[in-house]
Amino acid sequence: MxxxxxxxxxxxxxxxxxxxxxxxxxxxxxxxxxxxxxxxxxxxxxxxxxxxxxxxxxxxxxxxxxxxxxxxxxxxxxxxxxxxxxxxxxxxxxxxxxIFEMDEVIVSTAFNKIQSQNVMKVEHETIKNLQRKGTSTLIEGLATIPGVSQVSTGASIGKPVIRGLSGNRVLVYSQGVRIENQQFGDEHGLGLNDAGVESVEVIKGPASLLYGSDALGGVLYFNPEKFANANTFKANFSQKYFSNTLGSNTSLGLKTSTDNWKFMTRGSYNTHSDYKIADGERVTNTRYNETDFKTGIGYSNSKFSSVLRYNYNKLDLGIPEEGIAEQSTSKKTEFPKQGIFNHLLSLNSIFYLENSKIDLDLGYIANDRSEFEDSNDAALHMKLKTFNYNLKYHLPKTGKIETIVGVQGMHQTNRNSGEEYLIPDAVTNDFGVFGTANYEWNRNVLQAGLRFDNRNIKTEAQGIAGEEGSFEAVDKSFDSFNAALGYKTNLVDDLTLRLNIATGFRAPNLAELTSNGVHEGTNRYEVGNTNLKTEQNIQTDLNLEYKNSHFEFFVNGFYNHINNYIYTSATGETINTNLVFDYIQDNAKLYGGEVGLHLHPHPLDWLHFETSFETVTGKKQNNDYLPLIPANNWDNTIRTEFKIKNLLEDGYATLNVSSTFNQKNVSGFETTSNGYTLLNLGFGGTMKLGKTVFDISVNGNNLLDKKYIAHLSRLKTDGIPNIGRTIVLGVNFDL
Missing domain, CATH: 2.60.40.1120 (Carboxypeptidase-like, regulatory domain)
Structure with missing residues (x-):
């Protein structure tokens, strides 16, 4: 028996x-x-x-x-x-x-359509393509996407800007989890490394329907590296060298899969000296070191699919305060500096029912951020712990209608243990409920949704009331209703029209509500405002796209109206020689867009010409300009594709000319910026030497060693130029 x-x-x-x-x-x-x-x-x-x-x-x-x-x-x-x-x-x-690039599945939107079927226009770029441009950081690579810029502090810290909005107005997702790492500060980088990342998707516009608060200006959604194909094992090693910073980037990855189980792991180390400007001098203490480790394990069968991922990121960042002072090629950071430890744990699961499915994302982030002024005793030490969840139920399909309902939330604690307090100890709780539907007929797609959110912020009192560095206790609750409506149609076979109208919101952050002291890097005494209201916007997007086998053309236009836009305004007073700035609100508007074309002339199948122009204007209700609005940019690239028999496969060579225009439309405390043009070259492909196969890449960025200062550089107030000529050499082996 x-x-x-x-x-x-x-x-x-x-x-x-x-x-x-x-x-x-x-x-x-x-x-x-x-x-x-x-x-x-x-x-x-x-x-x-x-x-x-x-x-x-x-x-x-x-x-x-x-x-x-x-x-x-x-x-x-x-x-x-x-x-x-x-x-x-x-x-x-x-x-x-x-002829043109592959049409990718878009993960950041609700229904996971390929881009040509998607109602929203989402920019999709593989990390491999961004790395081919020779950029040294992930955010620097993202800034090459039309409509995306960065607020930078030297070569190490970059904050994404989408159509003129940045900081807490842009939400970042990694491993299916929203990143929370004190991103309110201009000098606080994302703490994300491009190793172990497959691609990035950029939503340019309010995405509060899907993501809640802080998605007012857009979303960056990073897709993790894919697992190996079933019943295979892969090992990968890559090495890059950067001439300007004498820097290197080393990465090693392993992954394997069976029919049901998947496993991957990747480690990388990034180290750079102070960067050189065009005249050969180095900007003191812009050096940095980064360690990154990612691993993941997955299982799937006929009932469910689940993936557990973990990312550890350690950053040792020099803070440039002296400008061009002591010249050194050391990679050991000096004081002042930042030390950041970031742990990200995510669990993404799908449960299959008879005619529907449940999608559950759970995430935990522990962000430990310290700033050291003149010793190894942290003057500022903040510990941010965040748990978030996202539960979506995909209802059974009814005819041509797909429907998703869900709940989303976050529990967050901030604790200080240093001598200085930038923001108080606090607890933040989010809760949101939403529903969205997608209807397709003939050449048309209609998508709509509604959402309600609540954010509750409680802070603890600190210090002596009225003195610098003191905080009053705050207990605030912010509610918001939001909606989105999108329509896509094929006007003719090769011509697509997309029209989207969406609202978004952002609750005031802790710095805006509670600040009471000198803000690092600005030399401003900032005073928070507990009476601030929720920022609420409505944006209209129009996308027209034409594509055939040899020609592609697109036009993106947007108009964004924001109620209760939060910004700082000088009071005319001074405290200890520092000007006092209050946080106040006013209505604002931003408008502009991107236009571009991609030409692949027949019969020159090896030749590509791409050009794009981007512009954004931001104004307050009184027609004064908003701060931190990127300058207009015109980008042109000629790319060739070729083979060298028995030596090089998938070869490419690129010539890029990027022209940034004058920025004269500035806010009251900003200064204007002059335009500049940068020349960049790239070459690479897959080499075969006997049985050995590997990828090579050579990039020359700012090849003419142009001396320039970007408008969104935080070193601009000290007159410090951006990085000079850089040669980047890269090699990538599949072992």
Whole structure:
């Protein structure tokens, strides 16, 4: 009897493993098999590639409708929806040739469509493409995307700016979790490293419907590195050298997968000396060191899919206060400096029901930030701990209507243990509930949603009332209703129109509510305002996009009206020689957009020309200009693609000319900035030396060694120029 039960169990297990498979053949327009096509089911974290006969297969799939993505350079991306319900499904796919970039699945929006099907215009860029530009940090690479800029402090700290909005007005997601790391401060970087990141998606506009408070200006959504294909093991090593900072970036990654289990790990180390300006002098104490470690484990079967990820990031950052002083190539930071430890733990799970699914994201972030003035005893020491959750229920599809409802929330504590207090000890709680629906018919898509949020902030009293560094106890609650409506249509076969109207909000942050002292790096005595109201905006976006096999053209326009915009205003008083600034509110408006084209002339299949122009204007209700508005930029790139037989595959060479215009539209305490033009070159590809295969890249940034000061540089007030000529050498091995 015992043997019979064991045999029955083994037989049943084998039968279950054999259930719900999907396989097929991928061919081109000439009915020839296509080898090396990437086939993926993103929500299951499953991936494979077609073999020499164009065949692929997945097994152990849930009983539901799955989206299967087929991508291959040189072919148009296909995103097939397949209802899984029988033991074996055959899905054969015909790929059509396409010259332009692959159409990627957009994860940051609710329904995970590929970009061509998406109602919102979302900028998608792979980290590999950003790295090919030779930038030294992740945010510097993002600033090359039209509509995105950065507030920088030297070469180490960068804060993203989306269409003129930054700080707490831009929300950042990593591993499916919103990043919380005291981002209210201009001198506080994101603490994110591009190692172990697959791609980034940029939502330019209010996204409070999906993400709640702080998504007033937009969202940066970082997609983590994909797991290895089933039943494979991969090892990867990369090394970069930066001539200007004598810096290096080293990364090593390992990953493996079975049909059900996945595992990956990656470590990287980044170290740089003080950066040089165009005349060869170094900016003292802009050196920094970064250690980053990422790991993840995943499991999926026919009932659920779950991924647990962990990211540890350690930053040792010099704070440049002396400008161009002692010249050194040391990588050991001097005082003053920052020490930051960031732990990010995320659990992303999907549970499959009969005709629906539940999507649950849980996250925990521990951010430990210290500032050291003249000794290893921290003058400022803040510990921020954040737990957040996001639960979404995908209702059964009704005809052509897809619907999602969900709840989202956050519990956050801030504790100080240093001598100085920048913000008080506090507890913040968020809760939001939302619903959104997507309706498709013929060439049209309509998407709409509603959301309600509450944020409660409680702070503790600190110090002696009326004296510098003291805080009164605060207990505030902020509510907001928001809505979004989007429409997409294909006017003709190659012409797409998108129109979106959305509202967003941002509750005042702790610094705006409670500040009482000199703000680091600004030499301003800032006074908070406990009577501040919630910022509330409404933005209209219009996107027109034309694309055929050899020509692509886009126009993005936006108008953003913000009620109760929070900013600092000089009172005319001084405290200890520092001007006093109050936090006040006024209505504001921002408008502008991006326009660009990509030309791939026939029969010159190896040649690409890309150009884009971006502009934004920000004004208060009285028509005074808003601060920290990026200057207009015109970017031009010529890219060639080539092969060198028996030596170089997928070769490329790029010539980039980026022109930033004068910025004369400044707020009361800003100064104007002159324009400048930078020349950048790039070269790379996949080399084959015998059986050894590796990628190489060579970049020359600011090749003419132009001396310039970016308008959004925090070193601008001291007249310190940005980085001079930089040569970047990179090599990447798949071991």
């Amino acid at each position: 015992k043997k019979f039960i064991i045999a029955l169990f083994l037989g049943t297990s084998a039968l279950l493993q054999a259930q719900n498979t999907i396989s097929g053949t991928v061919t081109d327009m000439f009915n020839l098999p296509v080898k090396g096509v990437s086939v993926s089911i993103s929500e299951l974290h499953k991936g494979t590639t077609t073999d020499e006969n164009g065949k692929y297969q997945f097994s152990n799939l849930p009983n539901k409708t799955l989206k299967i993505n087929f991508t291959m350079l040189g072919f148009a991306t296909q995103n097939q929806s397949v209802s899984i319900g029988s033991n074996e499904i055959i899905l054969n796919v015909l790929l059509e040739e396409a």
